[in-house]
Amino acid sequence: MRTLFHVWLQPQSRKIRLLLLEKGLDFDLQIEKTWERRTDFLSLNPAGEVPVLIDTNGAVLSGAYAISEYLEESYGQPDFLGRDVVQRAETRRLVTWFDIKFSREVSDNLVGEKMVKRLQRSGEPNGPAIRAGLINIHYHLDYIEFLLEKRNWLAGEEFSQADMTAAAQLSTVDYIGDVPWDKHPGAKAWYARIKSRPSFKSLLDERMPGQYPAKHYANVDF
């Protein structure tokens, strides 16, 4: 059986979970408290980070970039990058947008400050960072709506890794109730479509220890 090492509310692990489920690939989940720096885990991934996937063939894959491309190369159909090289580049541009830019400007400031620091006992939340995150998220929701004016999904006509990456990131912020959906009805409608996919259910069922999600978090109608 495949094993995916992940940790609560880690966006890139959530993206890989979605990708595995959308491809119809079975896997076991194993929580890895990366901040404990467990020796056996460091021998799998010296970077000490999740996601890490052990595939059925025994291959150990580390990091969302390596894992997502490996899954597309090894289990191509259904494909979540796109049909031609330019479409695939557009999907990957948006993966970077959400995994790097959104993460830096929004989720690190909100989930990182409010939740990850508490989980790892690594300090007090930083007020200015939280305020920056609450402002920045509007620009990202606007950008999602801008893309959806001309497209069915974020990268084009097909549901892709761009949608999974954005939804995985947003789901962690939504867990703590910091996504202002009511001011962004277009982004909300897109997220509702993703929430109703069977692959998303395991993310909506996840609970971080000691912290219940926002009331609407798991509702497909929210």
Place this chain on the structure above:
Amino acid sequence: MRTLFHVWLQPQSRKIRLLLLEKGLDFDLQIEKTWERRTDFLSLNPAGEVPVLIDTNGAVLSGAYAISEYLEESYGQPDFLGRDVVQRAETRRLVTWFDIKFSREVSDNLVGEKMVKRLQRSGEPNGPAIRAGLINIHYHLDYIEFLLEKRNWLAGEEFSQADMTAAAQLSTVDYIGDVPWDKHPGAKAWYARIKSRPSFKSLLDERMPGQYPAKHYANVDF
């Protein structure tokens, strides 16, 4: 003709320059002062970041991830990811290591604090960050040496994007003279091999305005 938008000492732009040259693809370079947020550039890449490549077919590719994968898919030979899916995953794991982890732990703290802030007039260098960068770089050079104990190049027997990514990152730190090569002879020997490749010459010839490089920067024997 292809055009690559880049800016001085930006590691990911340097990686793409190496990749284009190693693949034998011609291109013009155009400096983009991203912090000026030029409207025409934002219309190419709304993220406002380099690298951005306009290919001969007119396609606009944004971000090192999208560009590097596009170049491998469009101009496959020579290939710099690897022959099989597991080898390719290993290359990509190390691309993440250097573009994300090394960047966060070393180059952002050194080049970011000392050079980028000056270039963008965005504040004073942060002393504790610089000290952290000077400590962290030893761990990364150790890791390079650990990999090279059993391998010819970082990801395996072949020169790959892992080497290009690591060398591009290190070259920016080396420009300001902050790489302690003398304490890491194995990493130094690997970097000397890369410096002697024709593709690396344009990086060694580059000069940032108002800042000469460290004396040994452009020497293949250093």
